[in-house]
Amino acid sequence: MARQCQICGKKPITGWNPQSVGMNRKRALRRWIPNLQSVSVRRGGRSVRLQACTSCRRTLEKA
DSSP: OSSOOTTTTOEEEEEOOOOGGGTOOOOEEEEEEEEEEEEEEEEEEEEEEEEEHHHHHHHHHHO
16 A cells, blocks of 8 residues: 555655755755554445545544
8 A cells, every 4th residue: 555645645755854964965865754544434324444644634533
């Protein structure tokens, strides 16, 4: 299963590590992975388990 939120589609992003600037001239690539957690959602009268990011999970609790 891909590391992607099944509700909003948030997925890992890449970029330069912010700690590798300044006097350190080596630049290191880094990956930021979303905080995915399994949550059960009612869809069509059935309970379905999804991988959702924490922001989507908080929104689901409010609804």
